[in-house]
Amino acid sequence: MSFIPTTASRGDHAHPFYYEPAPEVWRSVPGYGLLEASSHGRLRNGLTGHVLKLRLNNSGYLQTGFTVDGRWRTANAHRMVCLAFHGLPPHADWHAAHKDSDRTHNHADNMEWQSPQENCSDPVRVYRYKLSAEKRKADGLANPKPLSGYAKRRAEGKARGEALKAAASRDHARILSLFNEGQTVQQIATAIGRAYATVKRVITLSGSMTGAAQLQMAERLAA
Template identity: 35%
Template sequence: MNHSTPQGPIEWRPIPGFPSYEASERGDIRRAVSFRHYPAGMVLRQRRNRFGYMTVRLSERGIAHDVFVHRLVALAFIGPQPTPQHEVAHGDGSRDNNHWANLRWATPSENALDRRRHGRLPDTRGEKHPMARLTNDLVLALRSRRRAGALYREIADEFGFPKLTVYDAVTGKTWSHI
């Protein structure tokens, strides 16, 4: 069932896995089936969890589920989760904008890149990490010594770091951003 707004009709679709509920294209969730004193068409109240994401409580077969609104909208409008590892990513970085066009399935690394781009994930790579023992300049010096023919063991002894730390930094397993 669709309703109209000044912007036009609102599309509602059933939510896979929750047959008693529907999601709107804008991110609202409503009951599709009447139950006790809850009529069909009743839009559910959303709550913000401690991480800033909107959630709703859905009840199926007597079991209550607290579910992310963005996940329900993605299931209804985008389709099934491609793999168990995929997450719902917000295109604009706003956790409040659960319009289906703002959502997409993404891998955890893609979602982390989005969060970094939106300023929600601080860049703690390399010397910006509070536990970093190396610096950008030191990594460049390690790489320069290796290019000059020094053995990893020699470089490690010279700079006072474990051989594996030197190897990882020189080969790019760590510090790949520089």
């Protein structure tokens, strides 16, 4: 908040360290129609003088909604103040930054344009992000949200895949066991309800054999 040094009297004594708030100044926000921002961080309709209500968003910034050329728009108050009192940013991706790192302190003298690198390296911002990340992790562990959409379909698909893998593993062992007992591929396929090609592939890839064993296996695979 801006203050103007002055003196105030209490009886016959002056108080040189008394400060009074600086007068509120309003300026147009370039590119936002009739929207005006004040040096105290407020926003209003420049035509009617109606002061807009600000709400705290999920990121901790004050924002509002308004109409520009018949279209509804939302904007963060701190960026509107920075545009009105400090002009357009040097580059399109620059941030309207708070000098004191207080996201709700939107007075004009507390705002400045910073590059993304400068703004993200702010120690207060880094500390706040770390706390937020730790809190999100703790909340997620304590109150896991039910899966929905893509995450739900992915989890269900993974569960089905694991079930099929387990079933295939059991079938693999049974196929080899029946084959070692002397049954043919067709007999095994009928017994376990699997495709002939699947049973044949399991037996073929089950291991290497030589000589008479290979010849016997080839004959039974052809059966």
